[in-house]
């Protein structure tokens with residue numbers, strides 16, 4: 286009897302809604318091809334461990350998990366195997382151990398569910414180690430190239446909009462400005478989408494420069510027109526007006542985003558005299574019940590990823606384009622960082638709503654229409 290094909294699946298980078306929907310779909314689809322599936326624990330960390338940390342997944346094991354937040358497989362967003370932090374503080378190239386982990390497990394192919402950072406690392410490992418690799422894009426940041434949507438973005442967006450709705454009530458009751466800082470790493474996708482859907486009056490994203498003068502002018506104009514409150518959404522990677530990034534280093538020496546909301550809030554209060562409060566939405570955006578759309582996307586991507594393996598199509602990523610799942614070369618997906626399109630429909634929509642989104646050509650009259 287021919288040996289059953291053995292495939293692995295791992296999730297890497299920050300967790301997000303919909304990861305378990307991918308895992309479940311992979312296991313269910315693999316059954317159709319009589320492939321066995323190993324779930325690798327904590328991404329490259331599981332492949333580096335000896336014995337390799339992985340569990341055989343069957344349909345029963347993944348039953349019901351599409352409702353759960355997080356990932357049953359565990360994940361990492363630190364410890365790049367090409368520059369792995371060692372106990373003595375040095376960085377070591379441990380890629381060979383990770384590569385060997387794939388072969389020790391006897392895999393015929395691997396599905397890596399990751400964001401831009403993870404997919405770039407996994408592709409490098411795959412090329413170096415002769416892995417048969419298929420990528421699935423996931424990240425709340427929605428910044429993976431070549432796909433309109435990544436798994437997890439929609440859940441984060443729902444959380445952010447719900448938060449904005451709640452902040453609006455308290456802003457109105459107290460006649461305040463509320464500033465909400467959202468995640469997104471170096472892109473403003475969560476901010477622009479949540480800002481529009483949550484009715485924000487100012488949306489600041491890293492892709493568009495702004496002036497504090499015009500942020501405050503918008504808020505004062507609203508007050509003069511009888512609006513006692515304003516809502517500001519700011520993406521974590523927005524810089525100060527003079528272009529300085531705001532990050533902090535925690536006690537483990539990790540450099541993280543966080544704090545631009547406070548900077549913007551302080552400046553608004555100082556310049557307008559209006560009481561202002563700031564909220565950092567933080568990791569709430571990553572968790573919680575996956576939205577229906579992320580479950581759908583995760584399911585479609587999981588099924589398609591196994592189909593690609595069955596067809597022997599590797600070094601590619603499943604992507605959502607024009608209402609379909611397609612396979613794109615992984616090189617293409619990781620080559621282009623996908624920020625918010627300054628000339629795109631969402632920025633045009635925000636401008637059409639008279640939202641301040643930064644300093645764009647005042648003579649342009651953009652429309653969401655092409």
Ligand SMILES: Nc1ncnc2c1ncn2[C@@H]1O[C@H](COP(=O)(O)OP(=O)(O)OP(=O)(O)O)[C@@H](O)[C@H]1O
Pocket residue numbers: 297298299300328329330361362363364365366399400401402403404406407423424425426470
């Ligand atoms: N073992 C690992 N596997 C993959 N990426 C890792 C690993 N360890 C550390 N990283 C780092 O994590 C970063 C992942 O970047 P990032 O946090 O953007 O994650 P991602 O995969 O893009 O997903 P997300 O953006 O949703 O967290 C990479 O830049 C890489 O340096």
Ligand SMILES: O=P(O)(O)OC[C@H]1O[C@](O)(CO)[C@@H](O)[C@@H]1O
Pocket residue numbers: 299362400424425426468469470521541542571
């Ligand atoms: O979980 P950590 O390490 O704090 O990472 C936070 C980062 O991860 C993300 O949630 C996903 O990339 C970013 O939006 C955020 O900057």
Ligand SMILES: [Mg+2]
Pocket residue numbers: 298400401402403424426428470
């Ligand atoms: Mg990323």
